[in-house]
Amino acid sequence: MRIILYTGKGGVGKTSIAAATACKIASEGKRVLVVSTDQAHSLRDSFDLKLSNDPLEICNNLYAMEIDSIIENEKIWGNMKGYIEKLMVLKAEKSIENEELLVFPGFEELISLIKIKDIYDEGNYDVLIVDCAPTGETMSLLKFPDLIKWWMEKLFPIKRKGAKIAGPIIQATLKIPMPTDDTFDEVEKLYLKIDDLHKLMLDKDKVSIRIVTTPEKIVVKEAKRSFSYLHLFDYNVDAIIINKIFSTASLNGYFEKWADIQKDSINDICDSFKGIPVFKLDLLSEELRSYEKLQKVGDTIYGEVSPENVLFQDKIFSVEKEAEGYIFAINMPFVDKKELKLSQKGDEITISIKNERRCFVLPAKLHSKEITGAKYDEGKLNIHFA
Numbered sequence: 173m174r175i176i177l178y179t180g181k182g183g184v185g186k187t188s189i190a191a192a193t194a195c196k197i198a199s200e201g202k203r204v205l206v207v208s209t210d211q212a213h214s215l216r217d218s219f220d221l222k223l224s225n226d227p228l229e230i231c232n233n234l235y236a237m238e239i240d241s242i243i244e245n246e247k248i249w250g251n252m253k254g255y256i257e258k259l260m261v262l263k264a265e266k267s268i269e270n271e272e273l274l275v276f277p278g279f280e281e282l283i284s285l286i287k288i289k290d291i292y293d294e295g296n297y298d299v300l301i302v303d304c305a306p307t308g309e310t311m312s313l314l315k316f317p318d319l320i321k322w323w324m325e326k327l328f329p330i331k332r333k334g335a336k337i338a339g340p341i342i343q344a345t346l347k348i349p350m351p352t353d354d355t356f357d358e359v360e361k362l363y364l365k366i367d368d369l370h371k372l373m374l375d376k377d378k379v380s381i382r383i384v385t386t387p388e389k390i391v392v393k394e395a396k397r398s399f400s401y402l403h404l405f406d407y408n409v410d411a412i413i414i415n416k417i418f419s420t421a422s423l424n425g426y427f428e429k430w431a432d433i434q435k436d437s438i439n440d441i442c443d444s445f446k447g448i449p450v451f452k453l454d455l456l457s458e459e460l461r462s463y464e465k466l467q468k469v470g471d472t473i474y475g476e477v478s479p480e481n482v483l484f485q486d487k488i489f490s491v492e493k494e495a496e497g498y499i500f501a502i503n504m505p506f507v508d509k510k511e512l513k514l515s516q517k518g519d520e521i522t523i524s525i526k527n528e529r530r531c532f533v534l535p536a537k538l539h540s541k542e543i544t545g546a547k548y549d550e551g552k553l554n555i556h557f558a
Contacts, residue, residue: 173292173378174299174480178413180384181394182306185415188460189384189453189473190303191218191236195463196470197480198234202298205235205291209284210305213238220461231463235297244283282366289369299480311401311528314373314381373407376485380410387417387437396444396506401528403488403504410484412445413473414438416455444506449483491535497558498538505551514555516543521555 178190187208194206205227208215215238216223219230225240291300373379381402385395395412402409417438423431442450451473460469470479477483492499502523513524519539522531534541541557548554 173295173297174482175288175292175302175372175379176299176479177302177304177379177381178384179304179381179398180306181391184384184386184391185453185460186306186384187214187218187303188466188469189382189413189415190301191215192460192466192470192473193479194234194236194299194301194470195467196474197299197301197478198231199467199470200478201233202480203233203235203296204299204301205237205297206301206303207236207288207291208238208303209288210303211241212305215303218461218466219463234463239284239287241283244287285369285373286365289365289372292372311398314402314405314407376408377482379408380482381407382411382413383409384413384415385441386415387434387441389433389437389440392437392440395441399445400504400506400525403486403502404523404525404528404530406488408482408485408488409448410482411449411451412441413451413453414441415453417452419454422455447484447486449477451477491537494556497541497544497556500534500538500555500557502553502555503551504548504553507548507551507553509548512548512553514543514546514553523553 176193178186178193180186187210191206194204198204206215208223213223215236219236221228221230221236223236223238225237225243227235227237229235288300288302291297383395383398385391399409418427418430418434423434438452453469453473456469458465460466473479486503488503490501490503492501504525507525511524511526513522515522519534520531521534521543522529524530538557543555544558545556546553547556
C-alpha cells in the first residue's frame, strides 16, 4: 500500500488537493481511501457528504473517512484507560468528561498515526491519502513516534522497576493506585506498535509527504521550514503543489500588483525545490465541492503523471570517510544557521532548529567517535567526527 500525506499552512487547500488526488487515482482503477486527521475536519465539505470514523464509499474504488479521536481512543487505551481513569476520579465523581480528558494534548496525533498503521495492516486499499492538519500539528504527528521511542527505551524500564519497589509504600501513604503488570504490558504493546509504525513512515518506497503552498512569500517561507523539519526527521518529500494561482485573465485592475508577487514566489519555489516535482493549480472560479469537480482538478494538477507513484526520493543522511575521520552529512536546506544547535552525548546527537528538536542514535561506525566540528553549507549540515 502507498501512503501519501498532504501538509501545509492552514488555508492553502490541503484538503481539496488531497481529495482531488484520491479521485484521480480511483478513476484510474486503484482502490483508494482518503482520511482526514485534522480534528477540524473539512473533508466532508469537499465531497459534500457526511463522513464518520468508518470508511464511506464515495464512488467506485473511492472511500473517505474522518478519524474520530474519542472513538479511536477507546480502542487504544485498554488496561491503561482503567488505571488513568482511577487517578482522574480519585477525588471526584466519574463523569462523561473523563472520556474526553483521556485524550491528552498531543495524543490525538498519536491516535491518528495508530489508525493509519491499522489501515495499512488491514491491506484493504492500494493507496491511502492522508489529509493532515496544518503544519504545526503535522510535525507533532510525525515526530511523535521518535519521541515515544526515546521515552520507552530510556525511561520506561526505570519507571517499571521503580513502581515495583516503591509502589506499595506510595499506595499506602498517598492512597494513589499503582500500575499493574497488565498496565505496563499494555504500554509495551503500544510502544511496539508505534515502533513498527515509525519504521513504516521512514520507508521511502511506501510513504511520501507532499507540501501544499500558495504563491505568497509568507506561505512559501513556511513551506521551506516544513521541508527542513521533515528532512531532520528523515521523511521523504516527493512533490510540491502550488495552489490558488491567479490566472493571467484575473490579474487586472485591483489584482494587477499580484502579478509580480506571484511570479517571484513561483520562481522561488521552482528554484529552491529543484529536482522535486512542482505542480500548479489556478485559483478556481467556484468552490471545489463534489466528486466530479475534484476528479477534474486532479487531472488538471497531475496531467499524465500517476500521483500514486513515488515522484522523488532524496538521500537525507550520509556518512563519508575523510582523512581524519568521518563526515556525517544531513541534507537540510532553508535553515538559518544562527538557529542551529548541536550537541553530543555518547552515541547520540541532538540537533535543534529553532523550536524543533531531534535526538537520535548515530550510525554504528560513529559510536566511538566525537564531534570535532560542524559546518552548515549549501543546504547541508556537515558534522565532522574523529
